[in-house]
Amino acid sequence: MTPLFVDLQAPNGVEYRQPTGLFINNEFVESSSNKTIVSLDPATERVITTVHAADPEDVNKAVNAARTAFHGPSWKQMPASKRGQLLSRLADLVEENKELFATIDAWDNGKTYHEALESDLVDAISVLRYYSGWADKISGQTTTAIPLKFAYTLRQPIGVVAQIIPWNYPLSMATWKLGPALACGNTVVLKPAEQTPLSILVLADLVKKAGFPPGVVNIVNGYGREAGTALVEHPLVDKIAFTGSTATAVGIMTAAAKTLKNITLETGGKSPLLVFEDADLDQAVKWSHMGIMSNQGQICTATSRILVQDSIYDDFVEKFLCRVQAVSKVGNQWEKDTYQGPQVSKSQYDQILGMIDIGCQEGAVLAAGGHPVDVGGKGFFIAPTVFTNVRPSMRIFKEEIFGPVVTIMRFATEEEAITVANTSIYGLGAAVFTTHLERAHRVADQIEAGMVWINSSQDSDVRVPFGGVKQSGIGRELGEAALEAYTQIKAVHVNMGSKL
Secondary structure: OOOOEEEEEOOOOOEEEEEOOEEEOOEEEOOOOOOEEEEEOOOOOOEEEEEEOOOHHHHHHHHHHHHHHHHOHHHHOOOHHHHHHHHHHHHHHHHHOHHHHHHHHHHHHOOOHHHHHHHHHHHHHHHHHHHHHHOOOOOOOEEOOOOOEEEEEEEEEOOEEEEEOOOOOHHHHHHHHHHHHHHOOOEEEEEOOOOOOOHHHHHHHHHHHHOOOOOOEEEOOOOHHHHHHHHHHOOOOOEEEEEOOHHHHHHHHHHHHOOOOEEEEEOOOOOEEEEOOOOOHHHHHHHHHHHHHHHHHOOOOOOOEEEEEHHHHHHHHHHHHHHHHHHOOEOOOOOOOOOEOOOOOHHHHHHHHHHHHHHHHHOOEEEEOOOEOOEOOEOOOEOOEEEEOOOOOOHHHHOOOOOOEEEEEEEOOHHHHHHHHHOOOEEOEEEEEOOOHHHHHHHHHHOOOOEEEEOOOOOOOOOOOEOOEEOOEEOOEOOOHHHHHOEEEEEEEEEOOOOO
């Protein structure tokens, strides 16, 4: 039998007690079928631990616990300000344990410890604090223009929300979904990615310590084909919020249609980055490098298609390659000078190498990388890879690779750059580098993307909506916009004496 807790020591020396059970109704419990998920360190391929994996019966228990909590007095009648205080307390607990969370996500995911601590944890804490402040500020409207009548609206929670998060930012993505959902008064059943099951279980322990009532937050680690499908198809789930691949989102949307579930989807991307001849070239190189090579290239908004104007193309490529060589040190996630750790899994590693082979076969010039990196003889390490002389028809230019692989191609005019940038099924992010003010705003307006960065890349702020267009998703996360995703409007008509 798999225990419900294990004592672990991470490679950086941090010792802690890791929950391994399913978190249902504020308790860690065993899976009904004794199925398990093995968590591997992608740098060493060694087993970290084994956790319980939910089957449909477990998912049903979690959904029913969330349904009971949603209608129960301890949550439904809780003052909104109290919900905010609980979220604030949870943020405090996460901050008190930020080094532990950074350790777990670095170990389980392969991202560098520094990146996890200085970026992911800062984001997660900020999101929880931000939505704790929104909890008692969600309100409706009144209309009094009709004689002897008036109408008002109520913004009410949707109900039981199924949330499915990805493996690239485990803790951050959990808070992006939990924060607004809980602030609005919903209850949640959350399924983490099977590749990164650990940190969310530690967060679950803190949910209970923060004082959330039983059933408000439930965590069911499990495989997508079993737990994920059962969650999406469950008749008592009112809303689905998903972050992951476009292909998986299509299946979720199809299943949700059977019961007309409310959905929010944040899916794939192949974000363009446009560098015009008047750009600050050094800044463009630094931002564009970070935009694709950080987090091992495992970013949905990664600016993986770089378009550079003819007159500066050669200079840009030379500087970019120098930047890759100087900065993109590949190594284990604990070394302070590591920029790029291992890919998250063997499957992802193989998929990336396969796409690199396709790029070579298509005739693109492999200017850097394109091969595995030996770091102690084990692990899923890939050299940062740069393709030049790329054509828009190539698969490496069109398809999301989700790894440290970038394509660089030329353009002659602004019109051409916009046309090529928009020739994609995706529309998540885009970046524009120029010192021409009018061009910056003009291009930002014409690019088909949910977010456009001007003279930067990958900027994200909890107060600013995040999401895409086309096959990059439906709806928005973060900011006030996320509250709309987790509430529904009820109209109330009041007759003050009008007669038929």
